[in-house]
Amino acid sequence: MVLAARQLLSRTxxxxxxxEEGIALMADVVERRERGLGPEHPFTVVSRQLLDAYRSxxxxx
Numbered sequence: 001m002v003l004a005a006r007q008l009l010s011r012t013x014x015x016x017x018x019x020e021e022g023i024a025l026m027a028d029v030v031e032r033r034e035r036g037l038g039p040e041h042p043f044t045v046v047s048r049q050l051l052d053a054y055r056s057x058x059x060x061x
Contacts (some may be wrong), residue, residue: 015061
């Protein structure tokens with residue numbers, strides 16, 4: 001639940017124009033999900049895709 005909330009916070013921060021903060025939050029979520037769930041778990045994969053979208057500038061709120 002905590003990681004889901006942090007992912008939502010990262011999306012909110014990015015949508016408000018604080019993309020770097022969103023990236024930092026999402027990077028932490030990805031790292032924790034990889035450790036806890038594994039790199040191939042669907043939640044980890046989706047989180048990594050969102051982080052990649054932030055970094056590439058493809059993400060839109």
